[in-house]
Amino acid sequence: DAKTTQPNSMESNEEEPVHLPCNHSTISGTDYIHWYRQLPSQGPEYVIHGLTSNVNNRMASLAIAEDRKSSTLILHRATLRDAAVYYCILRDTGNQGGKLIFGQGTELSVKP
């Protein structure tokens, strides 16, 4: 499974944008980039995913580099409820079942 690298932790101020980076230099052409987050004492929850183009949904935006070797999850206005561990995951279309393999993630703290 292709590997991702994320900073261990990041801090943000409430109501400011947050850019969470993810490096995946060994990404293959069939890998989708997924982001999940895990709030304290909860199971992970899906945030967003994409293949090549930038993606937007009600929770966040995903910016994917042109060479696909990195991506950035963007929270447009951080709230205290966005404090969580954010996981960047590669899912391979060529792998039966598209395994969901988590790394260490980035722990985001949001200051009021």
Next chain:
Amino acid sequence: EAGVAQSPRYKIIEKRQSVAFWCNPISGHATLYWYQQILGQGPKLLIQFQNNGVVDDSQLPKDRFSAERLKGVDSTLKIQPAKLEDSAVYLCASSLTPGVNTEAFFGQGTRLTVV
């Protein structure tokens, strides 16, 4: 829509005892996952089912862990005998299909403490 249900929420057992966790996925979801999450780490995939067949169990310690998915719906994960290092949160997740374009929905997990 009801989410992924897991029970119990908490369990404390002594080492060498056995324990079982139960998961009821979202109705109609063909793919079911079990994860183990040790404190401070990301979830580790133990086993993945597609309907009632196993897709991947390469990370499941088969000498003590077993899992089954009854009629392609509910699933149980068992540990026998438990060790201290099995203390963790056990998460169940399901998705409509195994495809990479689908999202997985997670339950709240079962926190196991082995003493």
